[in-house]
Amino acid sequence: MxxxxxxxxxxxxxxxxxxxxxxxxxxxxxxxxxxxxxxxxxxxxxxxxxxxxxxxxxxxxxxxxxxxxxxxxxxxxxxxxxxxxxxxxxxxxxxxxxxxxxxxxxxxxxxxxxxxxxxxxxxxxxxFEEAGENLRIFKDVSFSYGHNITVGDNTVIHDDVHLDDRGRLDIGSRVSISDGAHIYSHDHDIVDQTEVSNFHTVVEDDARVTYDAMVRAGCTVGENSVVGARAVVQGDVPAHHVVVGMPARSIAVKPGYEDVAEPVPEDGSLPNHQSDREIPYDLPDDLDVFDEFGRDVGGPVDPHERPHRR
CATH class of the missing domain: 1.10.486 (PCRA; domain 4)
Structure with missing residues (x-):
């Protein structure tokens, strides 16, 4: 149809x-x-x-x-x-x-x-850094900056999607991103949430990220793959695979692509290469470092003594 x-x-x-x-x-x-x-x-x-x-x-x-x-x-x-x-x-x-x-x-x-x-x-x-032809973006789509986003041709982005380009976000051609999906390119430290790391996140050609799904920073959603509704992607989605769940796991390969799809472990788990995709940055020497929440997190790490990202 x-x-x-x-x-x-x-x-x-x-x-x-x-x-x-x-x-x-x-x-x-x-x-x-x-x-x-x-x-x-x-x-x-x-x-x-x-x-x-x-x-x-x-x-x-x-x-x-x-x-x-x-x-x-x-x-x-x-x-x-x-x-x-x-x-x-x-x-x-x-x-x-x-x-x-x-x-x-x-x-x-x-x-x-x-x-x-x-x-x-x-x-x-x-x-955007690059915007392809016949790009269809519906209502209430938000960005961090906008200038760290590239999008290919004939891609559609539906209502209420958040495209985080605090790091870098590349979206291919003929991609479909459904309502309410969130795709991230930055992460917060587990001890000091004011400490931010930026990453390169990719959604490849012909992929679908469906309703209310989330793609974590530094992940790649492979060519012609499908991220199921409300799935939480924490690793790389192989090309032609269908992933669902929290965390997302592969449950199937698209019919007709069995011979070309990359195999995954029996439990369907996704490999995580986030650490290979971190984007270093410098901070101004005169930056006023503070915890916006006004906390003293204590423990082994003093948030005021953490090194700047470089």
Whole structure:
């Protein structure tokens, strides 16, 4: 069974193309990204009159001022802004584009599928390190940064997916990631959870990560494999295998691929190569090291004396 081809009415299509072209051209040009994002959101939210009144010195209520200021990503903070090891120069622009992505998803237009998929494709071309053709990303997909993600052609990412690229995340072509899935590229130390390690995580071509599944940092989901609903992947999924459970284990090979699929142990356990895929990073020498939870974990490790990741 295939899907139906659906198109917008010609008038709506004309307006959509004009809008996408305008935003794409401005993001590709020399303008400050904050201004492009601000102007786009002011118009998407129908606040142009209030914005111009405020800019002309007119009266606005405190709530209106907060709302109008909030369209500008330079007046916002997001969670990943607090990550000490991030690339500050790359993050500045990706933060602005993330802000546009997230605020767009809060508008009614985010439910207009044809419009929204094309808008997110355009944004992904600017935000991701690499975004393939015919990339379909649905509503409320989140990222750590965005700029450490590569995605191939004809991949679909459904609602409420989290793509963590605090390390590096590569997603292949023709991949399907179902609603609520989380794919990670960073991990926390078991003793001091403020100690973070970053990894390279890969989802290879034609793989499926299904509903509410989780892929741990540093794992590879092999070509043409399937991760079952709510599975927790803690090792490498071999190509063509179907894995389920917590932790995920192989229960089958896709029919027709028995002769080319890599064998696994009888219990279906997955090999873990996370340690081979750690991405080292440097921290600023003047970093204010502290435990955000205000704890003294005690024991054999003093969190304030742990070496920086290098």
């Amino acid at each position: 295939t899907k139906r081809h659906v198109s917008l009415p010609s008038d709506a299509e004309e307006g959509l193309e004009a809008f996408l072209t305008e935003v794409d051209d401005r993001l590709s040009g020399p303008e400050d990204t904050c201004e492009v994002v601000r102007d786009t959101l002011v118009d998407l939210y129908g606040d142009r009159e209030a914005w111009e009144r405020w800019q002309a010195g007119g009266d606005v209520s405190p709530a209106e001022r907060v709302r109008l200021q909030g369209y500008d990503p330079c007046n916002s903070t997001i969670e990943s802004e607090y990550y000490a090891e991030k690339d500050e120069e790359r993050f500045r622009r990706s933060k602005h584009l993330q802000w546009l992505w997230r605020q767009f998803d809060a508008t009614p237009m985010a439910d207009n599928v044809d419009f929204a998929l094309r808008f997110r494709q355009m944004l992904a071309d600017h935000l």
